[in-house]
Amino acid sequence: MNVFAEVVSALLRGAFVCEVTAPAGFRFLRNEESRAEVDAYLRRLGRSLATTPGNLAYYAAILLVQGDDRDRIRSVFKEIKHQVRPVLQMITLCMDAINADSAPSVGERVEFGALLNAIASKDHLASRLQQFQLFGQSFAPSDASPKAMLEKVITNLEKWDYLRRASKESDGYVFTGKLDYFYEVSDFLVDHEDIKDIEEAAPEPETGALF
């Protein structure tokens, strides 16, 4: 199958085409002429080619929102509402595990073993990992160990296309271009909802009794 056909099939399937999931297709879409060609084809099928804000992933969007599309939009919103907290929790967990002051970017690796070790060595991270159980039945681990919980989290993020296994041999995962889409969603929520920049105060050290 040629790259055009691969790209169009992936987009029609509802996939995000990015450097991680489809490198050849992504490079193809980086070219303006190819993009125009794909967009023209999608338009004939009532869709258009859309891109995430950082141009790190491409996807097929509804061309013109009509009555029938409302159900689809509701379904996407429901899915996003279901995913936003677990994905956010995973992102902040990754950041705090290595004390990073930057959020993970597309193509960044998550080493399962290293992340698990970091979580296991810090109680507050372990407790945040356990909170994933609150996000629904799909996060119920096979046992109570942090490893089982983290496996469950990774499995879900892989299923939702935010993570992709780096290779069959390694225990590393890579953030896909859908992460850029997620950042678009989170930016929108921060900008349009009543979310205030309140710094969470660090717990103050306890003062010992003088007497």
Next chain:
Amino acid sequence: MSALADIANLLERMHKHSAVIAQAYHQGMVSRMDENAASIEALRSLRLLTPHFDDTYVLRSSVRRFLDVALNTERLFQSGSNYGALLESLMATIQVYLSLSTASEDERDRYESEIREYIVEIADSIEDDLLTLETLAATRFGVVRTIAEKIAQNAFYQTRARRLVEFLEGLSFAELSEQLEPHRDLHRMFQHILMARLPVFLNNLSSILQRLERHLFEYRTIEQRASRIRMLGSHYRRHPDWEPRDWADVVDPPGWLQLSAPMTIIGSPAVRLTQPDTALVDIASSIRDGVNESVRRLKPEGNLLPPTAIAPIMLANSPMRLALHAYQRESVRHPEGVWARGWASREGSPAHPFRPDVWLLSVIHEFSKREYRKRLFVETRSATLPECRGNEVVFDVRVTRRGLVPDAR
């Protein structure tokens, strides 16, 4: 001794005391002790070390600068950036050189050599600075990890790069070039080493600056993203039951909600085209090694042995078979047929007595077969007894040749 031999001799002696030089460079000074006293004295006599205080010694600035250049350290960037001083020295030396009218040839040569060194030093310093900046920009300040540190480094080196641009743009190189014009060798060197490379230097600097500015923008975006992610995360922690508004039902839904529905595409091979054939052949060959491959194992062909090799086994008829044949012959000969139990008691082989029930069942079974039906008639003497729950109890069987006795039943 030739000049070349002098240089080789100096380097050899420096090599001999390299440990002390390295210590003085790395630690900034070296303390005099019994084990390094000889080396320190030797290096002092070579004018490479200078007394500091309390029996400590430091490298002479010229040696330190030489090592800075050779090792391409950060100090190079800072010290080498003092182009103003270097340029002032160059201009001053040129003025002195131009004013020499009655000086000896040696004196003029000394000044010429000094001017050459300044020109090379300025050009090399600019080139080294560019290389340092280029490396830092290419590695995106890889030595620091956090975004805040990267932003600080980026700002620092942008200032440095701008200062270098200002220096190069503000230089009165044209005036210097004019002054040196009557002195062909110096003028050629000045043109070749500094003037000709100036546009390249400025071009590289401008490209580095652009890259640093782009990186700074990216760092700020990354920083802002992290801050927004933290903000949303903290909002969820403070309001665990919070849910976003129903953005799906607004008149103009945001772009990220307009993901199109997945479309299932099912294709079938066009059998009239030859193209799918090749594709199918490819698929077939690719699944040859697949896990679901079924292997048909053929048994090895057998060998027919010659008839003489095996002694034939003759199967003898069973006593029951023999008795049935004898009974049939007897029944056919008698027009009224023969009752089986009577026959068995009279003619049966004493060597193989049969149980009456087995004998009667065998007779019924044998002569009820389709092959006998047209020729023989099987008649039973039987009764239904109440204790047998509806089953018929057969007392005897008679086999008669058909057509000889009127078929009563």
